[in-house]
Amino acid sequence: MGKRSFPLSEVYRLLEPGPVVLLTTARKGRANIMTQSWHMMIDFEPPMVGCVVSDRNYTFNILKATKECVINIPTVELAAKVVGCGNTSGRDVDKFKTFQLTPAAASQVKAPLIHECYANLECTVVDTRMVTKYGLFVLEVLNAWIDPSRRHPRTIHHLGKGIFMVAGKTIKLPSKMK
């Protein structure tokens, strides 16, 4: 499976529907994965994303220190690994090894892409003013990748307590909306 570059102007179309994502970070050569649903688009282009990471998470201090991460978007085939990553801490385990996920080199950040995810967004932290109060990081997407063979990725959307809605059919309405 070869990933292709994905236009930054279209990144909002990947995150706006609200999928669960896997946030990867790296420090001192050690990579970690965090399951995450608290994210939103902040601007179209360059694509800016807000995401909330609790200071109880191992990822918090790494993201604050390195100011880099990758947002990886999994599909339903990875649901068990997504839950596994959500139920363990990088303090205790190497999640790539434990959940048999494959790290791939990013182009602009040290955090790895997760090969098995259908899309990957390389991000840098551009605003930390809301981090102390809310754990809210403002990210800019520097580069985006997609698996072009996945035309209808069945993303998963967390309803709480391990219950996920799986992306259903799509409908198209005449619209002037971006």
Next chain:
Amino acid sequence: MGKRSFPLSEVYRLLEPGPVVLLTTARKGRANIMTQSWHMMIDFEPPMVGCVVSDRNYTFNILKATKECVINIPTVELAAKVVGCGNTSGRDVDKFKTFQLTPAAASQVKAPLIHECYANLECTVVDTRMVTKYGLFVLEVLNAWIDPSRRHPRTIHHLGKGIFMVAGKTIKLPSKMK
């Protein structure tokens, strides 16, 4: 259809999956509706929500001035009205009348609930420090309502350009996640 009070501690389960929402505001007795997908949970309880409203939107100044809104969650039956609200401005039209939606009195804010939406979250703006730079409002949910007859609400999730993913089936995995 009678709505029931919904526990604040469970509000994240409504927004975390990333549905399109309809944001209602009111000023000087005039109510407005804005179609919105750029929102995320910030905290569980009291439930805090981040949402981005562009200063090009009619809602922006009203939300900034009144510091109140309601997040209404529609289902696929309302998709045409959701797009209609997204393609018009409250500067020009009364969206409740134009799209035949029914305003209902909220309990703690002046902005109205949209009767036809299966869930309604009454919110107050609690932090405006990111408004000028990003249009990012931090909201606290004061009160929540739900239609208890809607067990599997088919929410819609915007993929851009009038294409929506309709909530599909749900799966449950053993999890310690909240």
